[in-house]
Amino acid sequence: MLKSLDIYGQRNTLKIVVALNLLLVGTASLLYTNRLVEKLEAREESSVRLYAKALFNVYNQDANEDLTFITKEIIFANKANHVPTIIVDEKDVVIVDNLEFEAGISKEEKEQEVASELAEMKAEHKPIVMEREDNSLAFIYYHNSSLLLQLRFFPYVQLAVMITLGFLAYLAFSSARRAEQNRVWVGLAKETAHQLGTPLSSLMAWVEYFRTDPAVDGSITDEIEKDVKRLETIAARFSSIGSIPTLKSENISETVLQFIAYLEKRISTKVKMHVENFLVDGKEVKINKLLFEWVIENICKNAVDAMSGVGSLTIRLLPLPNNEIAIDITDTGKGISKKNLQKVFNPGYSTKKRGWGLGLTLAKRIIEEYHDGRLFVKNSEVGRGTTFRILLKENVVNEGVVVKGEKTVKSA
Numbered sequence: 562m563l564k565s566l567d568i569y570g571q572r573n574t575l576k577i578v579v580a581l582n583l584l585l586v587g588t589a590s591l592l593y594t595n596r597l598v599e600k601l602e603a604r605e606e607s608s609v610r611l612y613a614k615a616l617f618n619v620y621n622q623d624a625n626e627d628l629t630f631i632t633k634e635i636i637f638a639n640k641a642n643h644v645p646t647i648i649v650d651e652k653d654v655v656i657v658d659n660l661e662f663e664a665g666i667s668k669e670e671k672e673q674e675v676a677s678e679l680a681e682m683k684a685e686h687k688p689i690v691m692e693r694e695d696n697s698l699a700f701i702y703y704h705n706s707s708l709l710l711q712l713r714f715f716p717y718v719q720l721a722v723m724i725t726l727g728f729l730a731y732l733a734f735s736s737a738r739r740a741e742q743n744r745v746w747v748g749l750a751k752e753t754a755h756q757l758g759t760p761l762s763s764l765m766a767w768v769e770y771f772r773t774d775p776a777v778d779g780s781i782t783d784e785i786e787k788d789v790k791r792l793e794t795i796a797a798r799f800s801s802i803g804s805i806p807t808l809k810s811e812n813i814s815e816t817v818l819q820f821i822a823y824l825e826k827r828i829s830t831k832v833k834m835h836v837e838n839f840l841v842d843g844k845e846v847k848i849n850k851l852l853f854e855w856v857i858e859n860i861c862k863n864a865v866d867a868m869s870g871v872g873s874l875t876i877r878l879l880p881l882p883n884n885e886i887a888i889d890i891t892d893t894g895k896g897i898s899k900k901n902l903q904k905v906f907n908p909g910y911s912t913k914k915r916g917w918g919l920g921l922t923l924a925k926r927i928i929e930e931y932h933d934g935r936l937f938v939k940n941s942e943v944g945r946g947t948t949f950r951i952l953l954k955e956n957v958v959n960e961g962v963v964v965k966g967e968k969t970v971k972s973a
Contacts, residue, residue, distance in 0.1 A: 586720075587719075593716075602705070607644055645678065647698055647737050648700070651950050678704075750799040751800060755800075757760050768789060798851050809847065809848070812844070812845055813888075816889065825931060836875075839880065844880075860890045867894030886952070888953070889948050889967055894946050894947060928953075
């Protein structure tokens with residue numbers, strides 16, 4: 562059964578709430594604006610009908626009357642509310658229009674512009690059909706006013722602005738929260754290192770005391786000393802969290818082989834550990850050895866837990882293009898489901914009944930922030946196992962010519 566503290570599980574809930582609110586406000590704004598647009602469209606259509614009716618009434622009263630004032634100003638005195646209109650007869654001949662033209666335009670250019678506008682109007686609206694005094698039909702075409710066009714796009718602009726502001730607020734909130742989390746983790750790590758200091762000093766004194774006692778088996782004292790030194794290493798790791806670690810060029814193959822040899826004696830004897838090294842001799846990487854070994858330990862121990870203490874654990878060191886080195890850690894455990902693949906590095910995620918679920922989170926941070934590398938799940942299949950991959954940049958010091966064969970470390 563999956564158990565997870567999910568310390569930051571509310572983050573996803575907050576995202577959903579914010580997204581739903583934005584969607585709700587955007588939808589409400591869009592619906593309301595659409596209603597206004599529909600009303601304004603109906604009003605403009607009514608105005609165009611009134612314009613045409615007034616025009617024909619005046620025209621029929623006196624065919625020689627100058628209609629310029631009517632065509633330009635009868636309906637919309639304000640240029641911002643102007644509705645461009647063209648009235649044609651049954652043969653598509655223009656009777657009159659209220660279009661605005663640049664000063665000095667020629668008659669041919671005017672006719673071309675009117676024809677172009679008429680084609681656009683036909684595509685935009687169905688014509689308003691009116692019967693003239695001589696029982697012939699007139700067809701009225703028109704554009705929407707600029708106000709209506711602006712109003713139609715307003716909710717989308719408003720929604721875009723709201724999304725942008727929401728995104729910027731989320732980034733600011735996330736940045737502040739991460740900074741606070743980092744301070745908590747750093748404080749906890751350093752306090753842990755400090756608390757370990759006193760009992761470690763005492764344990765070292767007891768080791769020296771036992772060495773002077775001939776009745777105590779020396780091999781037992783040696784093993785106790787190894788574990789005490791191991792605790793000192795752990796304390797040093799915690800102490801280095803939050804500080805910029807010192808990176809040294811290390812032989813990556815030797816580092817991994819030595820640490821796996823140490824680790825295999827301290828895990829279940831039913832887990833067979835294998836190291837397959839395909840790197841050439843002398844491949845070096847700039848690492849902080851204490852922190853890097855911590856990463857390997859975290860991944861391996863998680864793998865052992867995933868196998869319930871029984872199975873096979875394989876560590877492969879592989880050369881990649883662009884001077885990269887890959888370290889693949891593959892177990893034969895229960896695997897990770899697709900829905901949980903994105904959660905494995907989240908703080909608080911754990912499949913164990915005990916533990917805080919911070920191991921892989923810290924491992925990823927150590928590799929990516931301190932070593933400028935990458936740590937990710939290369940592949941996983943439920944019931945068959947998981948492969949974690951570490952990518953590091955090679956520190957090119959010298960070029961080896963001898964390729965190591967496969968080397969296997971088996972547990973006793």
